[in-house]
Amino acid sequence: MVGSLEVVAMTKKPAYAPRNALNADALKAGIAARSQARQDTPEISAWLLNHFYRHLVANFEPARRIETLDEARAALSPASLPKWVAARLPGSRKIAGERAATPQVPIVWIDPAAPPLLMLEQRLLEFLNARKGTALEGKLERINCPQALALWEKEHAEIALRIERGWRQSQPEALRPVCATPNGAFVEFLPDSPLLRAEMAFETYIMRHCLGQFADRRALTGGYGESYAEAIEQKQLRLLSFRDVAGQPHITIGAAVREDGKVTVEQVKGKQNRPPIERYIEDVLICLNALETDEETPDDCIAIGIVRTPKGWQRMEQVTHAATQTRLVARHPQLFYRLSAPTPMVEWLIAALQPGLFSERKPQAASVRYAIREMRESRETAPGQSATGKPLVVEEIPWPGMEAGEAEAILPVRLKARGFF
Helix, strand or coil, X not given: CCCCCCCHHHHCCCCCCCCEECCHHHHHHHHHHHHHHHCCCHHHHHHHHHHHHHHHHHHCCCCEEECCHHHHHHHHCCCCXXXXXXXXXXXXXXXXXXXXXXXXXXXXXXXXXXXXXXHHHHHHHHHHHCCCCCXXXXXXXXXXXXXXXXXXXXXXXXXXXXXXXXCCCCCHHHEEEEEEECCEEEEEECCCCCCHHHHHHHHHHHHCCCCCCCCECCCCECHHHHHHHHHHHCCCEEEEEEECCCCCEEEEEEEEECCCCCEEEEEEECXXXXXXXXXXXXXXXXXXXXXXXXXXXXXXXXXXXXXXXXXXXXXXXXXXXXXXXXXXXXXXXXXXXXXXXXXXHHHHHHHHHCHHHHHCCCCCCHHHHHHCHHHHHHHXXXXXXXXXXXXEEECCEEECCCCHHHHHHHCCHHHHHCCCC
């Protein structure tokens, strides 16, 4: 199902470029932990810890370029700097005489849990799992990461062409109803049905993704479809499809089955791996709330503004509980735009994490507006001039950009009592 072209720019380098990662250990630990949690085969786990790790260090973008010791300390805080970093960046004696003579290898910091990184890893997992039964099975170490990504793109281009030439009828016997919705109904693929793979092929034909794309289209075996079919047959994956009243698919949901029976929603895809259209968001919410899911919210849901909360799955605009708002925005700052009534705590979080988000939506809390006044004034007024032209003065101390109404909301009560405003 993962098949969008959002990270194509990351795949173009043919080999591993010279670059050092400031947090190399954290990157490798993250890859190992995810691989262990998925129970990857030893070959796939080894490949990821070798080629995928090297690709992240050398080629992955976006990566934060580290130019100074201060930037390195801030990136690693509270951990101390490795000795090799201190010897490489401006401010050290050793590098002062070497910089002009020898070009320095760049140093970068990469977020180990960045959504583009996880998306790229998922793409590679699709490629690696699809090697089962091919000449490349058991020879994965001969393929580096850029080569694997190039092959993935080539194969998906071929998949798109074959899909255009193929057709399969839907097999309702391979489905069971899950829940009715205003625009249709969600159905689930039956793991024990002999028609499971045929129905997966039909889903792929209509939806233009790879979950039912088999290497042998007659026998419905091999390729990308094989790994998904095996996971469904082994009851490790639940696959659901939203069908309209005419029986046509519009949304595919994939959810991993946990040991306790709950599911982790992993993917929510519209046609061609795009986000589901607005018309069907309420249908998606009804389905997700009909499942017994854990607390995880996948990136696909974040993209359409729906989140898992203690009350169930909701649109972000519907989230009013203060602690829930704080937890969600701390993890996904981009959701701030969708809040109808953000709490002051949420606005303080945005001020600390991504104050640039206030460029299009000013904070409602007066205390936050005051805290970011310098940023506002730099955009709206000339240097040295306050937003009002008449800054508030308290005990002979000017408060640039503060009006009396804003000050009243944040200044101590004792100042009000003493008549300062």
